[in-house]
Amino acid sequence: MSSPANDKIREMTNRTNLLGLTSAELNSALIAAGVPEKAAAMRTRQLWNWLYVHGARDFAAMTNLAKDFRVHMADNFALERPQVVTEQVSNDGTRKWLLRSSPGIEFETVFIPEPGRGTLCISSQVGCTLNCRFCHTGTQKLVRNLTPGEIVGQVMIARDALGDWPSTGARPKVAAGFSSGGATRNTSNRSITNVVLMGMGEPLYNFENVKAAMALVTDGDGLALSKRRVTLSTAGVVPMIARAGHEIGSALAISLHAVRDEIRDVIVPINKKYPLKELLEACRSYPGVSNARRITFEYVMLKGVNDSLADARELVRLVRGIPAKINLIPFNPWPGAPYECSDWEQIEKFAEIVNRAGYASPVRTPRGRDIMAACGQLKSESVKLRASERLAEMRSAELARMPS
Numbered sequence: 001m002s003s004p005a006n007d008k009i010r011e012m013t014n015r016t017n018l019l020g021l022t023s024a025e026l027n028s029a030l031i032a033a034g035v036p037e038k039a040a041a042m043r044t045r046q047l048w049n050w051l052y053v054h055g056a057r058d059f060a061a062m063t064n065l066a067k068d069f070r071v072h073m074a075d076n077f078a079l080e081r082p083q084v085v086t087e088q089v090s091n092d093g094t095r096k097w098l099l100r101s102s103p104g105i106e107f108e109t110v111f112i113p114e115p116g117r118g119t120l121c122i123s124s125q126v127g128c129t130l131n132c133r134f135c136h137t138g139t140q141k142l143v144r145n146l147t148p149g150e151i152v153g154q155v156m157i158a159r160d161a162l163g164d165w166p167s168t169g170a171r172p173k174v175a176a177g178f179s180s181g182g183a184t185r186n187t188s189n190r191s192i193t194n195v196v197l198m199g200m201g202e203p204l205y206n207f208e209n210v211k212a213a214m215a216l217v218t219d220g221d222g223l224a225l226s227k228r229r230v231t232l233s234t235a236g237v238v239p240m241i242a243r244a245g246h247e248i249g250s251a252l253a254i255s256l257h258a259v260r261d262e263i264r265d266v267i268v269p270i271n272k273k274y275p276l277k278e279l280l281e282a283c284r285s286y287p288g289v290s291n292a293r294r295i296t297f298e299y300v301m302l303k304g305v306n307d308s309l310a311d312a313r314e315l316v317r318l319v320r321g322i323p324a325k326i327n328l329i330p331f332n333p334w335p336g337a338p339y340e341c342s343d344w345e346q347i348e349k350f351a352e353i354v355n356r357a358g359y360a361s362p363v364r365t366p367r368g369r370d371i372m373a374a375c376g377q378l379k380s381e382s383v384k385l386r387a388s389e390r391l392a393e394m395r396s397a398e399l400a401r402m403p404s
């Protein structure tokens with residue numbers, strides 16, 4: 001029986017979301033929806049181009065496709081990005097979006113504009129399991145892993161908001177090489193030039209979905225970001241590091257933060273499972289590591305905890321032989337944080353030791369602190385609900401969306 005309310009439910013429950021599928025999955029979905037096998041490959045290419053090159057948000061916009069085909073697609077499929085709940089703009093130009101993909105699933109994405117580049121910091125999980133003592137996200141329990149569509153959706157939403165699809169041209173663009181292997185599309189002059197997996201969550205605890213999403217982000221016929229401009233940051237899930245190199249192929253950043261196991265065990269507790277020696281060994285053998293593709297070691301400066309000059313010397317000793325950059329991050333405070341940021345002079349002295357040993361040691365300028373968008377400040381209100389609570393919440397959201 002068809003009634004407006006029934007149709008609405010069908011719309012919410014039955015239409016497969018195409019966002020986040022691989023092209024093979026998209027191809028199969030089209031065939032399952034009755035597209036003749038002979039035509040499916042071409043249709044897949046056309047849809048792919050609309051979705052990931054032009055950022056189309058609905059089938060109606062795909063003007064070179066026959067109208068009845070578009071209607072058929074809209075009847076069967078959705079092109080759903082997460083929704084923007086709030087957008088905040090810092091007085092330094094950093095933007096933060098709070099996104100929601102379904103009731104109770106909220107996560108944050110941050111865009112950091114700099115001269116000549118624009119970095120998008122994306123989340124891989126809602127909440128986190130790691131409990132790093134200085135990290136705000138660590139105070140939010142893991143709710144769940146983000147799906148490939150939710151991860152790639154963050155890049156697409158940022159492009160929507162920044163007018164960063166080709167031929168939309170809403171804003172002046174920074175010049176930067178936005179290249180991909182062999183693709184000759186209009187991929188220069190983009191606002192987003194780099195993507196870093198440094199938002200909420202531990203990407204290597206959501207390996208398959210992050211891998212699938214990064215394949216979409218770096219697809220030469222789609223979003224076309226070069227792999228060199230994607231950086232995956234991990235707190236040190238050692239057994240997954242080599243796989244990340246082989247299968248994702250992005251640049252690697254390691255949240256090091258301490259150079260002695262006694263201290264790292266406390267501030268980055270995953271160290272108890274995978275201590276420094278194993279972590280550094282995995283870095284040494286990271287696939288593709290070279291002077292042209294250095295590993296970034298992130299080191300948060302915590303007053304009186306990890307910022308002594310002896311720590312700086314030990315840091316240099318530990319990374320010796322690894323092509324490395326060392327990124328010193330002034331600690332960004334958050335309500336109730338048990339640490340303070342090191343004094344500026346101490347950070348400079350620390351940086352100088354690292355620098356003299358031959359490593360670039362840029363101190364990361366805090367960005368977006370006024371909107372709680374700086375490193376380690378991200379957190380959403382999402383909490384893990386019991387299955388029964390989630391079901392009740394979904395039902396009431398459905399009821400609220402139904403026409404009365």
Ligand code: SAH
Pocket residue numbers: 132134135136197198199200201202203233234235253254255257298300329330331332333334375376377
């Ligand atoms: N789980 C991954 C991805 C998160 S990256 C990882 O740990 O690498 C977020 C970065 O910001 C990490 O280097 C993290 O250690 C750092 N960070 C966390 N809290 C911070 C804070 N309060 N101030 C500065 N940096 C922080």
